[in-house]
Amino acid sequence: MADLITPDLVDLDLSATERGEATRSLAQRLQAAGRVTDLDQFLADVRAREAQMPTGLEGGIGIPHCRSVAVVEPTLAFGRSTQGIDWGAADGPAHLIFLIAAPEGGGAEHMGILASLARRLIHQSFKDALQQAPDPEAVVTLVKKEVLGQ
Amino acid sequence: MKIVAVTSCPTGIAHTYMAAEALEQAAKDAGHEIKVETQGAAGAEAVADADIAGADAVVFAADVEVRNRERFAGKPLVQTSVKRAINDASGLISEAEAAARSGAGAGGVMAGAAAEARESAAMETAARPETKVDQGAGLGTRLRQWLMTGVSYMIPFVAAGGILIALAFLIGGPQVANKVNGGTFEGTEYQAVTDMSKLIVQAGYAGLMFKIGAVAFSMLVPILAGFIAYAMGDRPALVAGIVGGLIAVEISAGFLGGLIAGLIAGAVVIWIKRIKVPRGMAGIMPVVVIPLVSTFVVGALMLVVIGQPIAAIQSGLTDWLQGLGGSNAILLGIILGLMMAFDMGGPVNKVAYAFGLAALASGNLKIMAAVMAAGMTPPLGLALATVVRKTLFTRAERQAGEAAWLLGASFITEGAIPFAAADPLRVIPALMVGSAVTGALVMGFGDESRAPHGGIWVVGLISKPFLWVLAILIGMVVTAAGVILLKSTGAKETDIEPAASRQATTA
Numbered sequence: 324m325a326d327l328i329t330p331d332l333v334d335l336d337l338s339a340t341e342r343g344e345a346t347r348s349l350a351q352r353l354q355a356a357g358r359v360t361d362l363d364q365f366l367a368d369v370r371a372r373e374a375q376m377p378t379g380l381e382g383g384i385g386i387p388h389c390r391s392v393a394v395v396e397p398t399l400a401f402g403r404s405t406q407g408i409d410w411g412a413a414d415g416p417a418h419l420i421f422l423i424a425a426p427e428g429g430g431a432e433h434m435g436i437l438a439s440l441a442r443r444l445i446h447q448s449f450k451d452a453l454q455q456a457p458d459p460e461a462v463v464t465l466v467k468k469e470v471l472g473q
Numbered sequence: 474m475k476i477v478a479v480t481s482c483p484t485g486i487a488h489t490y491m492a493a494e495a496l497e498q499a500a501k502d503a504g505h506e507i508k509v510e511t512q513g514a515a516g517a518e519a520v521a522d523a524d525i526a527g528a529d530a531v532v533f534a535a536d537v538e539v540r541n542r543e544r545f546a547g548k549p550l551v552q553t554s555v556k557r558a559i560n561d562a563s564g565l566i567s568e569a570e571a572a573a574r575s576g577a578g579a580g581g582v583m584a585g586a587a588a589e590a591r592e593s594a595a596m597e598t599a600a601r602p603e604t605k606v607d608q609g610a611g612l613g614t615r616l617r618q619w620l621m622t623g624v625s626y627m628i629p630f631v632a633a634g635g636i637l638i639a640l641a642f643l644i645g646g647p648q649v650a651n652k653v654n655g656g657t658f659e660g661t662e663y664q665a666v667t668d669m670s671k672l673i674v675q676a677g678y679a680g681l682m683f684k685i686g687a688v689a690f691s692m693l694v695p696i697l698a699g700f701i702a703y704a705m706g707d708r709p710a711l712v713a714g715i716v717g718g719l720i721a722v723e724i725s726a727g728f729l730g731g732l733i734a735g736l737i738a739g740a741v742v743i744w745i746k747r748i749k750v751p752r753g754m755a756g757i758m759p760v761v762v763i764p765l766v767s768t769f770v771v772g773a774l775m776l777v778v779i780g781q782p783i784a785a786i787q788s789g790l791t792d793w794l795q796g797l798g799g800s801n802a803i804l805l806g807i808i809l810g811l812m813m814a815f816d817m818g819g820p821v822n823k824v825a826y827a828f829g830l831a832a833l834a835s836g837n838l839k840i841m842a843a844v845m846a847a848g849m850t851p852p853l854g855l856a857l858a859t860v861v862r863k864t865l866f867t868r869a870e871r872q873a874g875e876a877a878w879l880l881g882a883s884f885i886t887e888g889a890i891p892f893a894a895a896d897p898l899r900v901i902p903a904l905m906v907g908s909a910v911t912g913a914l915v916m917g918f919g920d921e922s923r924a925p926h927g928g929i930w931v932v933g934l935i936s937k938p939f940l941w942v943l944a945i946l947i948g949m950v951v952t953a954a955g956v957i958l959l960k961s962t963g964a965k966e967t968d969i970e971p972a973a974s975r976q977a978t979t980a
Contacts, residue, residue: 375483376536380491381560388487390514392760395753425486425514428708428759434486434515441490445498445559 325358325396327436328466332356333459337402337420342373345408346387349400349422358424361393365424368393377411384444385410385417394424397433399440401462403453419453440470474505476569477520477548478532479539481512482555489513492534492558499562503570512540529573532565534558549573617895622704623697623735624895625869630696631891632876634689637682639883645679647927652676653683657834659923659934693887694718694728697894698735705739706746706767709759713738713767717775724780725787727819728890732897734775741767783820790824802839802916809840810847810912810948814904817851817886817893830925838921842935845884846915846945847908849928852881852888853945854907854952855900858960861953865960870895881949884928892956899959907952914944 332352339345343366350366353359368389372378379385385408400422407416421444425437443449449469456462478496482488493509500507508528510520512535522544525531531548533539534555549572551565558565641649648658653676655665666675666684673681695718702714717734724730745763754762790812797805812825829844859866859874866874873891880888893900918940924931932938 372484376556378487380556386487386491388484390484390486392757395755423487425484426755434513437486438490438511438513438515441487442494444487445491445494 325398326463326467327397327440327470328399328401328463329356330459330463332358332398332400333462334400334402335456335459335462337404337408339404340406340408342377342385342387342408342410343370345402345404345420346422349402349420352400353394353398353422353424356398358395358398359391359393360395364393365389365391369422379410379412379417381412381414382447382450383407383412383415383418384421384450385412385419386421386423386441386444388421388423388425390425390427392427394426397426397437398424399437399466400424401453401466403456419450436470440466443469474529474570474573475524475527476500476505476507476530476532476566477524477528477545478507478509478558479512479520479535479542479545480509480555480558481535481537481539483537485513486515488536488555488559490515492555492562495559495562496532496534496565499566502563503566505566505570530569532558532569534565549575619701619704619736619739620732620895621867623699623701623732624891626700627693627697627894628869628873628891630689630693631873631880631887634686634693635876635880635883635885635888637686637689638885639879641679641683641686642883642927642930644682645677647924647931649676649679649683650926653680653687656925658925690887691722693890694722694731697728697890698731698738701732701735702738702742705736706742706763709746709763710739710742710767712764713742713771716768717771720772720775720780724775724783725820725823726775726779726783727816727822728894729816729819729897730775730779730783732894733779734771737774738767738771741770787820787824790821791828794824794828803913805840806843806847806912806914806916807909808912809844810907810909811905813844813847813886813912814851814889814908815901817890817904822848822886833922833925838923838936839916839919841925842920842922842941843912843915845922845924845926845928846920846941846948847912848886849881849884849945850907850911850948850952851886851893851904852877853949854881854904855889855892855956856881857949857953858956862957862960865957866892867895882929884926896960899962900956903955903959904952906955907948907950910951911944911948914947915941918944920944 334349334352337345337348339348346369347366350359350362354362359365368391369387372389373387378387402420404418404420407418408420410417423437423440426433452465453462456465480489480492489511490513493511496509497507508520508524510518525544525548528548531545531550533550533552534557536555551568551572553565648661648663651658651663653666655663666672672684695715698718698721699711699715702710714735717738718731721727721730721734742763745766750758797808809825812821815821826844829841832840856874856877859871863871870892877888889904893904918937920941921936923934932942935941
């Protein structure tokens, strides 16, 4: 199985100021890495999920995600925004953006990884560490350690 | 305090697990024990019934319907959105404490209902078998789970379609079938409705109901086959099962053909899933490759390998019946009864019914009286059995039994299919014996029927109606006794299996 996240899937300085724009820029990284085959399909699937209910959560995080036929491997793209992007949470904009891409019909093993990723997002220590990560490699190391125990 | 919780969200990959983690943290911080069932994409690991029984409160943090929520019936419940659990888990835990104290939602009187609900929940669990769940169970148990899954999805079609048809007979008279489909009834020739926009003009509102009921009925076998396959191979298997079922209808293979189509479809999908494929292809396997290959394989098998023998059997049986025509009437009644109950709308049943129709057209009215009566006893006998021995049947079967009274009385033999499909080896022989008794009695009494269908609603067109009804009642009792007897010999199995499947899911 491919890595859940790689340094080129991390953007520590998201310039986008709007949800759709930020999602697109992260999704382009997924496409460049060969994790997403059809960018428009993928973005449409993310939008569809977002339309059901915004995925922004209290504490400044946004977790746009979808299961899509355009996704090859379960993958996380991570973006950090200094000024914050409105993600529909009541308490303010999101600074940490987790774009979670899941393949349609992925097996339990695949989904299990995303499940443990989601579980880590609850922990303040994980969010703090991501907030302070100096470079993309540090983010990748952190995610691998926290999610996969590697 | 002990808490059980269910989390679920639309996509099932993020919020479900975040909420679970948040609740676990908050419960731990507050000094409580918690078990969370995450109904997400990674597969739900069901909380054990023992945990539910021992829980002081239940929390549902769900944006989509909680699956099998009946298991939690009668427990103090806090229900909220999945986001609320993520954003304010500790507040939610406090609410659960309050609910446990006030006993909201609790009630001892509900215990019976809850037990019953749990039984049906167990059946629904079989409807979503995680592959790992079933690997522990024996093939016999799994086979029964697969069949029960198909049956549970089919029952609403039987009920809706069958009752609509019965009501159409009741309102429009039995000739409504001919007004819609064409043919002769009581000497009047009807033209089939070919243009559906003229349906109501030609056949009235009863015709409308009949048509809708008939369409629902035409889906019985495809739904049965589709959801047997679904139980075995999950979503990618559905299409092969349904298409296989449609072909079973096309080649007149009946519900037994549908059972076979569903099992083959499921087996083919399980087999394809075991093949290791290059990573690049893995993504399109469940959406394109598996449905494509399995549908073709199942369709080809059904059309080529199964279709032709069935046609041959049908023409062989027809010739044989014609040869018997002049011999002993009672023997003929027995044989027609056995055939009517063997596959309920399948190839053998169709031969017997067509034989009755042909006799009717040539002026021999006795055979139709026997065929119709023998086609009424299977649903009636099963309906009686579900009332006399409730414990031998699942809740879904008992509900199907309620509808079966009306279906049997209306000569809609298909009302027996849910029971026969779920447990063919025990149910079908009993149905055959009961129908054979009725067939023999009707032939012995010498009843004549001028109507080709309609059941009890055409009793006015039947000679010696009291003897005819008596023959049906006797067959009904024989059927019920046979079903109860055969089911009781295997009763241990039927009682244990739902429980076993439940435990399997929590393992």
